[in-house]
Amino acid sequence: MLIRQITSDTEAGTDEAGRGCLAGPVTAAAVILPSDFELAELNDSKKLTEKQRYYLRPQIEAKAIAFSFAHVYPDEIDKINILNASIKAMHLALSQLYLTIDFIAVDGNCFHPFKSVPHECVIMGDGKYQNIAAASVLAKTYRDDYMKKIHQEFSKYSWDKNKGYPTKLHREAISKYGTTPHHRKSFQLLPKQLVLKL
Numbered sequence: 001m002l003i004r005q006i007t008s009d010t011e012a013g014t015d016e017a018g019r020g021c022l023a024g025p026v027t028a029a030a031v032i033l034p035s036d037f038e039l040a041e042l043n044d045s046k047k048l049t050e051k052q053r054y055y056l057r058p059q060i061e062a063k064a065i066a067f068s069f070a071h072v073y074p075d076e077i078d079k080i081n082i083l084n085a086s087i088k089a090m091h092l093a094l095s096q097l098y099l100t101i102d103f104i105a106v107d108g109n110c111f112h113p114f115k116s117v118p119h120e121c122v123i124m125g126d127g128k129y130q131n132i133a134a135a136s137v138l139a140k141t142y143r144d145d146y147m148k149k150i151h152q153e154f155s156k157y158s159w160d161k162n163k164g165y166p167t168k169l170h171r172e173a174i175s176k177y178g179t180t181p182h183h184r185k186s187f188q189l190l191p192k193q194l195v196l197k198l
Contacts, residue, residue: 009034009065010099013131014090015107017045017139019082021164022174022189023157023182024147025071026082028089029138030097032065033131039063044126045136050144057141060134067134068096069142078186087112093135107132154180 009032016028039060045053061067070092077085087110094104094114104111104119107126111119122128126136144163151159157173157180164170164182174189183189 010101011103011105011131012094012097012101013105013107013125013129013133013135014094015045015126015132015136015139016086016089017136017143018164019086020166022166022170022184022187023074023159023164023180024150025073025143026077026086026089027069027071027139027143027146028086028093029067029069029135029142030090030093031060031067031131031134031138032097032099032101033063033134034065037063037130039130039134042130042133042137044124044133045140047127048137053137053141056137060137064134066097066099067138068093069138070096071143071146074182074184077184081186082184083110090114105129105132107136150182154182 012030012032014028014030016026018024018026039056041052042056070089072085072089080088090106091114094101101117104114104117105125106119106121109121109123111121113119122132125132147159147163156177158169162170171190179185179189
């Protein structure tokens with residue numbers, strides 16, 4: 001159960017999805033929920049099934065005061081590193097909200113100030129704060145939508161199933177077919193024992 005209610009109608013929660021992936025963007029969402037928001041099934045997106053996340057997304061969007069999401073793509077991830085790319089995605093999502101926000105609840109332990117808005121980093125915040133949990137659901141589902149779309153062109157990598165995460169089958173496909181423009185070249189795409197030329 002999420003333990004913290006929303007304190008004001010101008011507080012945004014933000015979270016990202018896809019930090020640990022080998023391919024695809026890192027995606028962040030920002031959500032402003034009303035102070036009387038209630039959605040019993042809402043939780044950290046990682047604790048929900050795919051079906052539950054897609055069931056919750058339209059309910060979150062219908063009840064939210066404002067919401068947005070943003071992708072930061074592999075070429076940028078490779079340039080600025082995944083931590084900075086994750087924070088950049090959060091900033092982009094926050095900048096797309098049409099309301100002025102007075103506080104930001106951030107999942108995790110690292111964030112760069114957004115304009116002059118006060119913020120709080122909350123470790124495992126997606127299991128504690130409603131607006132962070134809502135952002136985690138949106139970030140995860142919109143990123144999954146993107147991965148399913150690019151899977152149509154690169155079906156050998158099974159992104160419709162693994163969403164770019166480092167599964168055994170994904171890495172076997174990289175070893176067999178090489179990389180794509182969607183792979184993060186700064187990541188260790190293959191275990192070291194698979195890239196050594198013996």
